[in-house]
Amino acid sequence: MTFIEELSPVWQEKWKKTGFETIMPIQEQMIPEMMAGNDILAQSPTGSGKTLAYVLPILERVNPEKPSTQAMIIAPSQELSMQIVNVLREWTEGTDITVTQLIGGANMQRQLEKLKKKPTIVVGTPGRLNELVKSKKLKMHEIRILVLDEGDQLMAREHRNVMKALIEKTQNERQLVLVSATITEEVKLVADRLMQNPTRLHVTAEDLPMQGKVTHSFIKVDERDKTDLLRRISHIEGVKGLAFVNNLDQLLMKENKLKFRDTKIVTLHSEMRKDERKKALDAFRNGEVSILIATEVAARGLDIDLVTHVIHVDVPKTIDQYLHRSGRTGRAGADGEVLTLLAYQDERHYKKFTKDLPSKPVQKIMHGGELVEGSSKTVNAKGNKK
Structure with a gap:
């Protein structure tokens, strides 16, 4: 039985419509772990299906009827966060799940208006998210699932203090997932300090179909x-x-x-x-x-x-x-x-x-x-x- 069969009918239907024929190794390994609520440190090459490996469990686990922001995805660049938002919008079309993008260089006022509506999922870059948290417009304690995409870059020295501050503002029982194409020993150490018994996953280029x-x-x-x-x-x-x-x-x-x-x-x-x-x-x-x-x-x-x-x-x-x-x-x-x-x-x-x-x-x-x-x-x- 694949993880697809364990998803709600709405996501099974969407998977069929996308025409994906191959389940990628990172999806096969990561989705069940995320559904179980485990903290995860996952390494897999760029273009190997990592985005969907965390998007599907998030969609499955959030409750659109609850008026709060339940999941946050952080990416190091505006382009990557826009790419993630596009994937989310494609999958949430026709559902009650709402998605808001919070990136630097975009109109802050417009983002604040959208935040007032309590989007289910937010996707953002570290600087803008930090700004919004500091001004108390974004409440980290409501976040149940936190994903760091290209996490080695987010945990590099330039972002590390901001990232740690954001993570530490979430509740202890939240799920923390870090995915990246490369993971250094230093990132492993930082992640271990912030995670609870993380599941480690490693997919190499040779594993890809x-x-x-x-x-x-x-x-x-x-x-x-x-x-x-x-x-x-x-x-x-x-x-x-x-x-x-x-x-x-x-x-x-x-x-x-x-x-x-x-x-x-x-x-x-x-x-x-x-x-x-x-x-x-x-x-x-x-x-x-x-x-x-x-x-x-x-x-x-x-x-x-x-x-x-x-x-x-x-x-x-x-x-x-x-x-x-x-x-x-x-x-x-x-x-x-x-x-x-x-x-x-x-x-x-x-x-x-x-x-x-x-x-x-x-x-x-x-x-x-x-x-x-x-x-x-x-x-x-x-x-x-x-």
């Missing part, structure tokens, strides 16, 4: 030529690439360089306004542009389908970071490519942590407007061998 074939490759390039190489890759037919840089300064420099060129690239970062971020994401999702450049933080938890290429513009600092970013391609049975733009100074570091990959990375060059296998000395911006 329908994994496509992923090729790992690199192209040697001078640091100064990376932006132009990205521009040229963006014109390759059929490319839908998620490109990662290690820090915001590098991203802003590339954004400035790309503004004045014929380019099919958009950027996503924390200094953009909400409407700018939405516009960039929509353009990428709709295929108007072929590459989205982001920092890891900005791209965290975003659900983007059919990414053909993950491009490491900068070599990641750790193998975990490399694998986590790379897991965005080769999903749902489709093949993918992980391409690293490799500057001379990073070669040693790159070789060290790619030696354990299942297949050896392939060297590529840009030739005739295409990425082809081939060895060369460093490729300059025009694709000529030096």
